[in-house]
Amino acid sequence: MERVAIIGVGQSEFGELWDSGFREIVLKAGIDAIEDAGLEGKEIEAIYIGNMSGGRYLAQEHIAALIADYSGLAELGVPATRVEAADASGGLALRQAYLSVASGVHDIVIAAGAEKVTDVGSEMTTDIMASSADREWEGFVGATIPALYALMARKHFEMYGTTPEDLARVSVKNHKNGALNPKAQFKREITVEDVLNSPKVAEPLRLLDCAPLSDGAAAVILANEKIAREYTDNLVFIKSCTQASDYLALHSRRDITTMEAVRKAASLAYKMAEVSSQNIDVVEIHDSFTIAEIMAYEDLGFVEKGKGAELIREGITELDGSLPVNPSGGLKACGHAIGATGIRQAVEITSQLRGEAGKRQVDCETGLSLNIGGTGATAVVTIYGVV
Amino acid sequence: MERVAIIGVGQSEFGELWDSGFREIVLKAGIDAIEDAGLEGKEIEAIYIGNMSGGRYLAQEHIAALIADYSGLAELGVPATRVEAADASGGLALRQAYLSVASGVHDIVIAAGAEKVTDVGSEMTTDIMASSADREWEGFVGATIPALYALMARKHFEMYGTTPEDLARVSVKNHKNGALNPKAQFKREITVEDVLNSPKVAEPLRLLDCAPLSDGAAAVILANEKIAREYTDNLVFIKSCTQASDYLALHSRRDITTMEAVRKAASLAYKMAEVSSQNIDVVEIHDSFTIAEIMAYEDLGFVEKGKGAELIREGITELDGSLPVNPSGGLKACGHAIGATGIRQAVEITSQLRGEAGKRQVDCETGLSLNIGGTGATAVVTIYGVV
Numbered sequence: 001m002e003r004v005a006i007i008g009v010g011q012s013e014f015g016e017l018w019d020s021g022f023r024e025i026v027l028k029a030g031i032d033a034i035e036d037a038g039l040e041g042k043e044i045e046a047i048y049i050g051n052m053s054g055g056r057y058l059a060q061e062h063i064a065a066l067i068a069d070y071s072g073l074a075e076l077g078v079p080a081t082r083v084e085a086a087d088a089s090g091g092l093a094l095r096q097a098y099l100s101v102a103s104g105v106h107d108i109v110i111a112a113g114a115e116k117v118t119d120v121g122s123e124m125t126t127d128i129m130a131s132s133a134d135r136e137w138e139g140f141v142g143a144t145i146p147a148l149y150a151l152m153a154r155k156h157f158e159m160y161g162t163t164p165e166d167l168a169r170v171s172v173k174n175h176k177n178g179a180l181n182p183k184a185q186f187k188r189e190i191t192v193e194d195v196l197n198s199p200k201v202a203e204p205l206r207l208l209d210c211a212p213l214s215d216g217a218a219a220v221i222l223a224n225e226k227i228a229r230e231y232t233d234n235l236v237f238i239k240s241c242t243q244a245s246d247y248l249a250l251h252s253r254r255d256i257t258t259m260e261a262v263r264k265a266a267s268l269a270y271k272m273a274e275v276s277s278q279n280i281d282v283v284e285i286h287d288s289f290t291i292a293e294i295m296a297y298e299d300l301g302f303v304e305k306g307k308g309a310e311l312i313r314e315g316i317t318e319l320d321g322s323l324p325v326n327p328s329g330g331l332k333a334c335g336h337a338i339g340a341t342g343i344r345q346a347v348e349i350t351s352q353l354r355g356e357a358g359k360r361q362v363d364c365e366t367g368l369s370l371n372i373g374g375t376g377a378t379a380v381v382t383i384y385g386v387v
Numbered sequence: 388m389e390r391v392a393i394i395g396v397g398q399s400e401f402g403e404l405w406d407s408g409f410r411e412i413v414l415k416a417g418i419d420a421i422e423d424a425g426l427e428g429k430e431i432e433a434i435y436i437g438n439m440s441g442g443r444y445l446a447q448e449h450i451a452a453l454i455a456d457y458s459g460l461a462e463l464g465v466p467a468t469r470v471e472a473a474d475a476s477g478g479l480a481l482r483q484a485y486l487s488v489a490s491g492v493h494d495i496v497i498a499a500g501a502e503k504v505t506d507v508g509s510e511m512t513t514d515i516m517a518s519s520a521d522r523e524w525e526g527f528v529g530a531t532i533p534a535l536y537a538l539m540a541r542k543h544f545e546m547y548g549t550t551p552e553d554l555a556r557v558s559v560k561n562h563k564n565g566a567l568n569p570k571a572q573f574k575r576e577i578t579v580e581d582v583l584n585s586p587k588v589a590e591p592l593r594l595l596d597c598a599p600l601s602d603g604a605a606a607v608i609l610a611n612e613k614i615a616r617e618y619t620d621n622l623v624f625i626k627s628c629t630q631a632s633d634y635l636a637l638h639s640r641r642d643i644t645t646m647e648a649v650r651k652a653a654s655l656a657y658k659m660a661e662v663s664s665q666n667i668d669v670v671e672i673h674d675s676f677t678i679a680e681i682m683a684y685e686d687l688g689f690v691e692k693g694k695g696a697e698l699i700r701e702g703i704t705e706l707d708g709s710l711p712v713n714p715s716g717g718l719k720a721c722g723h724a725i726g727a728t729g730i731r732q733a734v735e736i737t738s739q740l741r742g743e744a745g746k747r748q749v750d751c752e753t754g755l756s757l758n759i760g761g762t763g764a765t766a767v768v769t770i771y772g773v774v
């Protein structure tokens with residue numbers, strides 16, 4: 001297998017982008033990535049795009065062809081492949097792009113993720129997001145994604161003594177980081193009290209425990225090591241990128257406080273990258289809900305099962321802690337543009353490993369990102385390093 | 388690159404499957420393929436699934452995770468990746484699966500395609516299918532997929548003298564073949580007069596020029612040559628599988644009687660397989676509309692541009708002609724289960740090359756399938772051989 005490097009990154013703002021259409025947002029991210037790499041577009045051999053629900057948000061499927069068209073790459077016939085696994089769609093795009101370069105099929109590819117969600121109403125948005133869980137066994141009986149994560153939170157509280165304050169601390173940390181990120185949707189700090197006093201969404205989850213659903217796009221350019229060195233000396237390598245599945249409906253899982261897909265993908269990612277969880281310096285976690293970040297601490301092996309809350313209580317995952325998590329602000333504060341999130345995480349880790357993360361820069365040589373689909377039926381773990 | 392063989396094929400019936408849910412249909416195809424290969428399911432290392440619009444047809448995204456779950460493979464964490472490019476989604480699944488084995492990432496994978504379309508009304512179906520074209524420039528002003536293909540047909544008539552009778556002959560041939568296929572949706576023969584007297588859909592296209600939209604699923608198991616030889620001596624190899632893009636909206640193309648994506652994908656496929664268009668013995672073509680089959684004769688290089696109709700007039704593409712096209716009945720008679728079609732084509736070519744195609748068996752050693760997304764913004768060409 002070839003070594004694969006990230007040679008360019010780009011990201012639109014995340015948020016309610018009323019003045020931009022889907023096409024503009026995704027082109028902005030793509031062009032930024034191409035310029036960052038110092039490429040000409042025509043050097044790109046394949047496009048992988050993560051998008052969850054263009055069919056419902058935009059009444060547009062065939063999203064990858066649309067992007068090939070609007071980017072000018074259709075003129076060259078460049079193959080364009082959309083992948084989808086709910087909000088892990090971006091992670092899948094990253095992984096397919098990574099595999100295509102690692103295996104020698106392509107030399108230079110672009111992996112992008114994009115979603116435009118604000119053009120439909122919030123009721124429809126809730127229903128669209130519920131389509132990432134099991135429609136027949138969960139959605140049709142009224143289970144929304146927040147409700148399903150609330151079940152996980154309640155069980156975690158019951159089994160391990162995690163508290164609403166612990167959840168709130170995750171949100172507070174991520175907002176603190178987001179305030180330092182110019183691309184973040186929410187650039188303001190909040191307090192634990194703010195979270196605990198915010199409206200209930202699905203008990204024990206409150207509004208400020210939930211990531212927003214955002215418009216946004218992100219893109220990365222991947223190349224094999226030889227090509228990459230022609231473009232930059234500040235290389236960030238993808239050391240492994242793994243994907244695993246779990247049962248779609250929560251009721252089929254043995255333990256809803258554990259995401260088996262995360263455990264399996266992480267275990268394989270550490271092995272393939274030849275690192276352990278203790279070697280990781282900086283992390284982007286899929287905190288679609290605060291409880292998801294705490295469970296991920298455990299399932300990624302940073303702490304044993306049930307002790308996730310200790311990491312946030314003790315400040316270990318703060319920007320100045322020993323294991324900074326979500327320096328970007330995470331999904332909670334940077335924003336959650338569904339299909340874009342997995343790529344947006346790769347953009348952040350790349351910026352951190354390059355030392356270009358500005359006010360939110362942490363000291364790091366090895367990074368990890370975790371992108372989750374729905375309630376955890378898909379997980380993608382990516383490990384990055386400067387060597 | 389490893390040589391990749393198809394070691395198992397499976398297919399549900401295609402048609403209006405009122406008594407089966409999406410889950411049953413896809414499991415039927417998958418289990419048939421696994422049994423055909425003589426595998427145990429747990430030997431499968433990855434799932435690639437083509438599905439166009441589960442989000443709208445079923446209110447269910449995250450389709451690959453659903454399938455991993457219901458097939459029992461989620462228990463093992465097997466990565467499951469949905470790909471989408473409108474009705475070329477199956478072709479994309481085949482190609483990603485092929486690349487994953489060819490490149491040595493996996494030894495044994497399953498590529499499947501599935502769509503359940505009859506649970507929504509025909510007006511919504513028309514709108515969903517229009518989402519495979521450019522929504523902003525075509526769909527919003529009322530252009531449906533039949534209307535866009537009608538434009539291509541009119542231009543082809545004007546430039547090359549193709550006639551409604553030529554289109555009708557394609558439909559008649561495919562129905563004749565479908566009558567020999569137990570899995571076909573329409574197992575009855577029709578006449579040129581039937582086609583010419585059928586209701587107008589978008590002039591010059593009539594009802595019997597248009598493929599149905601069907602429920603159905605298909606699956607193939609791919610393995611590298613070494614593994615494949617442990618399972619069967621009757622090997623069918625994928626010699627190449629290529630994908631290309633074109634402008635999404637017709638108005639951006641130089642010539643709407645030519646599908647550049649087909650030409651580019653075919654040119655590369657012939658080169659990689661080291662064969663020419665003249666070496667192909669049997670073909671499955673994406674005849675979503677009769678005009679598409681005639682254009683494909685040209686764009687695949689079987690005849691020069693503008694002379695496609697000659698192949699059908701002279702009987703060359705009949706079952707007993709020198710270049711049988713759509714022995715399965717094609718999309719027109721076998722049925723068009725959108726995301727399943729690209730895989731269903733692979734199932735047919737495999738059956739033909741194995742000599743297991745029953746009453747529709749043709750004499751062949753090399754086959755080709757062409758899967759098209761929407762009006763041609765994505766094309767996937769696959770070449771198969773027994774050696």
